[in-house]
Amino acid sequence: MAGAPTPHHPTTSPQAVASNVQQPLVQLPLVQQPLVQLPLVQRLQQARDLAASVLDSVAFSLLSEAEAMAVLGTVEDLGRRVDAARVASAADIAVRSRRILGNESLAYKNGATNGTDLITRLTRVSSREANRRVRLGENVTLRLAGTSMLPPYYPAVAAALTAGSLGVDAAEHIVTALDTVAARVAPDDLGTAERALVASATGAITDETSGLPGEGFAFPADLVR
Numbered sequence: 001m002a003g004a005p006t007p008h009h010p011t012t013s014p015q016a017v018a019s020n021v022q023q024p025l026v027q028l029p030l031v032q033q034p035l036v037q038l039p040l041v042q043r044l045q046q047a048r049d050l051a052a053s054v055l056d057s058v059a060f061s062l063l064s065e066a067e068a069m070a071v072l073g074t075v076e077d078l079g080r081r082v083d084a085a086r087v088a089s090a091a092d093i094a095v096r097s098r099r100i101l102g103n104e105s106l107a108y109k110n111g112a113t114n115g116t117d118l119i120t121r122l123t124r125v126s127s128r129e130a131n132r133r134v135r136l137g138e139n140v141t142l143r144l145a146g147t148s149m150l151p152p153y154y155p156a157v158a159a160a161l162t163a164g165s166l167g168v169d170a171a172e173h174i175v176t177a178l179d180t181v182a183a184r185v186a187p188d189d190l191g192t193a194e195r196a197l198v199a200s201a202t203g204a205i206t207d208e209t210s211g212l213p214g215e216g217f218a219f220p221a222d223l224v225r
Contacts, residue, residue, distance in 0.1 A: 051078065055075075058071065076167075077164055080161075080164040080165070080166070080167050080168075081164040083167065083168045084161045084162050084164065084168070086133055087133045087136050087137045087140065087141075087161070087168060088137055088140075088141050088162075090119050090123075090130060090133035090134050090137055091133070091134055091136075091137025091138055091141045092137075092141070093106065093115055093118060093119055093122075094115035094116070094119070094134045094137070094138075095115075095144060096115075097112070097114060097115030097118055098115070099114070106118065115134065116130045116131055116134065119133075119134070132172075136168065136171060136172055136175060138153075139152065139153045139154050139157070139175045139179075140152045140153070140154055140157050140158035140161055140171065140175070141158065154174070154175055154178065154194055155194075156191070156194045156195045156198045157171050157174055157175060157194060157198055160198050160201070160202055160204075165202040165204075166198060166201055166202055167201075167221060169221040170201040170221035170224045173221055173224050174194065174197045174198065174201065174224060177197070178190060178193060178194055178197075181193075192208055195207075195208050196208035196209055197224055200214070200218075200219050200223075200224055201218060201219060201221065201224040202218055203216055203217055203218030204216075
């Protein structure tokens with residue numbers, strides 16, 4: 001990326017470390033029923049409980065150096081997937097809570113003043129965090145237009161965020177940067193810039209980044225602007 005220092009490639013990636021770490025066996029709770037046969041909310045609850053049981057078993061200070069790095073990378077991978085779902089879920093609640101819906105607004109039905117109020121009640125996050133999730137979600141989730149669904153404003157960001165390869169902070173930087181120029185550039189050029197920024201943040205090699213310094217390197221979120 002222009003203006004960014006040439007990164008030094010690490011000799012060992014967290015993924016490579018993880019593959020070489022001998023992981024201790026963890027006693028996991030038995031799943032009484034196959035997940036695919038359960039309703040969505042119950043599947044999510046079982047996934048939550050399983051993740052919690054594994055995390056509860058980790059004694060971070062007793063890990064070897066290799067294990068500590070592998071755990072950090074794996075937990076971050078899990079967190080990115082959860083963060084993407086948080087963003088999508090908050091954006092969905094906000095759409096269902098639009099004032100234009102009147103008495104049919106989800107917020108109104110639940111005694112909340114607006115979508116942000118309802119989100120904070122359900123999640124116990126601050127209104128600032130709720131608005132942050134909604135703002136990002138409005139740009140990276142499917143959009144309702146009448147009875148039709150339109151693609152996200154930034155489909156490359158949406159795909160990488162949903163896949164867990166792009167974090168929320170990097171996604172916010174990219175969306176903010178693109179929003180500042182969106183009205184002044186052609187849609188094709190905007191799409192090219194979006195794909196290049198996503199590739200720089202995830203380490204993907206695309207037509208936009210092939211042959212550039214740092215090709216295939218995932219830049220930290222602070223450098224993706």
